[in-house]
Amino acid sequence: MFKKFRLLGLAAALVLVIALAACGGGGSEEGSDSGSDGDSGSSDGGDSGSSVELGESELTIPYVAWAGAIARTPLVKQVLEEVGYTVETSQVEAGAMWSSVANDDASFMTASWLPATHQSYWEQYQDDVEAIGEFVAQAPLGMTVPSYMDVNAIEDLKGNEELGEAVDWTITGIDPGAGVMQSTEEAIETYGLENWELSSSSEGAMLSALQTAIENEEPIIVPGWKPHWKFAEMDLKMLEDPEEVYGGDGDRIEAVAHTSFKEDSPAAYEVVQRITEDYDTELENELLVAINDGAEPADAASQFLEDNPDLLEKWTEGLGE
Incomplete structure (x- = not known):
């Protein structure tokens, strides 16, 4: 009998221990989940954490041979490669980029100019693309001349026989698909510059002609935009544009991706968002000056990342497989 009661007591004690363990285990599990969520949310100071995976790991970034795009595209490429992506860059014209x-x-671009310069492309493709980050908040564009020229506004070109004959009534342009070229064609029409023509070439050819003209203190008119090293290296001015054909204070330079990019390559989407949070005109000018001083664009990007390890860590922390 005694033995029987003892066995019953042991059984009751065992049940109590199991019940207490279950309660304690449940509390521990909740605390563990809470801590896990906290770690995930704080791993990079943003919305993403270590759970952000590569997804589609082969990416293509098209870019146009404009100074800013040439500078920023290798930087983005190298940060994506740090995370684990294989990245191919492809030089194309603006229409093909969009x-x-x-x-x-292609995965995304680093060189959309909105709302003015690439307005026609946005209207054509807006259902299939989205802006995912802003590199430069204000990037003004306009007809540009050396400061020694005695013209200050686009209207000053109308009927200006002396200047027209001196430059063969020609505005020296860049690649024909560029938005700034479309805006210049519109400016010619808007300001009634019937005698003037816009010649197309490339940014490199335009810059070479501009440098030669300045060395000889000759007149020249080109489409210009900022940020660009030419404004640091040459004494230039943009002609006043009261009709705001070129977009007034300037466009935003943004990363634009296909609407499926975030789902297809979530870590890459996060990388672009993180970079654009810190990227600005000052950062781009640093890259532009290095390239203009002779550095290859990829080398300028590598040197920047080497000099700014804190940014590289911030842009990549908690991402990838």
């Missing part, structure tokens, strides 16, 4: 992203043949 269409390849809209068709999902």
Whole structure:
């Protein structure tokens, strides 16, 4: 009998221990989950954490051979490679840059100029693309001349026989698909510059002609935009544009991706967002000056990341597989 009661007591004690363990285990599990969520949320100071995976790991970034795009694209490429992506960059014209992203043949671009310069492309492709980060908040554009020229506004070109004959009534342009070229064609029409023509070439050819003209103190008119090293290296001015054909205070330079990019390559989407949070005109000018001083764009990007390890860590922390 005694033995029987003893066994019953042991059984009751065992049940009590199991019940207490279950309660304690449940509390411990909740605390563990809470801590895990806290770690995930604080791993990079943003919305993403170590759970952000690569997804589609082969990316293509199309870019146009404009100074800013040449500077920032290798930087973005190298940060993405740090996370684990394989990145191919492809130099194209502006129209192909937009269409390849809209068709999902390319992942994203680093050189959209909105709302003015690339307005026609946005209207054509807006259902298939989205802006995912801003590199430069204000990037003014306009007809640009050496400061020694006696013209200050676009209207000053109208009927200006002396200047027209001196430059063969020609505005020296860049690649024909560029938005700034479309804006210049519109300016010619808006300001009634019937005698003037816009010649197309490339940014490199335009810059060479501009440098030669300045060395000889000759007149020249080109489409210009900021940020660009030419404004630091040469004494230039943009002509006043009261009709705001070139967009007034300036466009935003943004990263634009296909609408499926975030789902397809979530860590890459996060990388671009993090970079654009810190990227600004000052950062871009640092890259532009290094390139203009002779550095290859990829080397300028590598040197910047080497000199700014805190930014590289911030842009990559908690991302990848």
